């Protein structure tokens with residue numbers, strides 16, 4: 001069987017291309033590990049999901065989830081498209097501002113934030129999406145102008161248990177039964193604008209799921225509004241819009257999702273008199289995942305009990321597989337014609353036996369210096385990577401209309417010792 005590639009990548013003379021660039025050639029110039037991103041795809045993904053909703057409901061906005069890919073170049077492109085940002089920490093909030101995103105298009109949704117962090121967000125003037133009433137109480141009566149609460153609907157859905165963020169086992173949000181008290185307290189301490197937020201789980205490919213979740217949160221908003229008299233300025237459905245990772249995965253029908261969400265909003269609005277709140281969504285993966293390939297080099301082949309293909313792209317670069325058991329499709333970028341030939345473990349350079357980016361994967365016979373391309377690497381790859389074992393994170397390249405821009409340098413030795421200090425008494429003065 002041949003190696004299968006994912007769009008927007010193309011096969012030219014059996015080599016993998018993105019936006020007319022030979023990815024192996026980029027590896028020769030920039031080295032590996034390397035992440036290469038298509039600006040055209042990024043803008044296209046944003047416009048597809050934005051248009052699906054905004055064509056049906058004009059009071060609509062996107063808050064891109066920065067946690068999925070926080071490279072300032074990516075954020076700047078999305079700011080240029082008109083996107084707002086969903087941020088989960090003060091550093092993410094400041095990255096958004098650094099990229100020129102106006103504060104009124106940023107929603108700060110931290111989990112178990114400290115008082116200092118919440119106070120910093122107040123100083124900046126960001127709207128805060130409190131995880132529960134306890135997080136608001138941490139501020140001891142101080143408050144943002146705009147606040148919302150994350151409601152933990154009793155729906156458990158996500159590709160993996162580790163990416164399921166609602167339901168009885170989730171550490172996030174609060175049940176609807178606590179919401180009226182929280183909103184009344186917020187109004188009492190001076191909050192003037194209100195939102196309501198939900199985030200169920202990540203990488204869901206079924207349109208029905210979004211129909212279900214939206215119906216539940218719109219109805220919850222309606223009930224809370226009737227109980228408290230609060231008018232919601234916005235309702236935020238969170239992220240979770242899935243993308244294909246495996247050959248054969250069907251794309252999420254985003255027009256279908258948008259039409260069932262808007263239909264549900266209109267029904268709930270009529271039933272509960274919700275008016276025309278702003279509808280927000282927080283996609284991360286849908287916008288950035290398939291824009292990028294991770295490229296690494298084959299550094300060793302071992303054939304004993306199993307075949308191990310050793311590479312320079314281990315769990316420090318691609319944590320998702322060891323962390324969740326996720327699947328990322330891979331090919332040999334320098335020879336797409338090489339036939340699949342039995343199962344292999346594709347592993348990295350990290351001193352952990354969990355350091356496998358693919359397990360029992362049907363893959364071609366690989367040779368030292370082959371280039372492996374890992375698809376769907378634009379989300380939760382760079383942003384989850386680390387320098388464990390003293391290994392540098394990937395260099396990052398942005399391709400835009402013939403241009404090749406380096407948007408993150410690879411870590412150098414100085415980066416590994418930055419922020420550390422050897423006390424004077426321990427300095428080795430003799431420097432052998």
Ligand SMILES: Cc1ncc(COP(=O)(O)O)c(C=O)c1O
Nearest residue numbers: 065202203239240282283284285
């Ligand atoms: C609050 C919140 N919003 C948005 C997202 C983005 O999710 P996704 O990348 O699946 O769209 C997440 C991811 O965990 C999240 O926790």
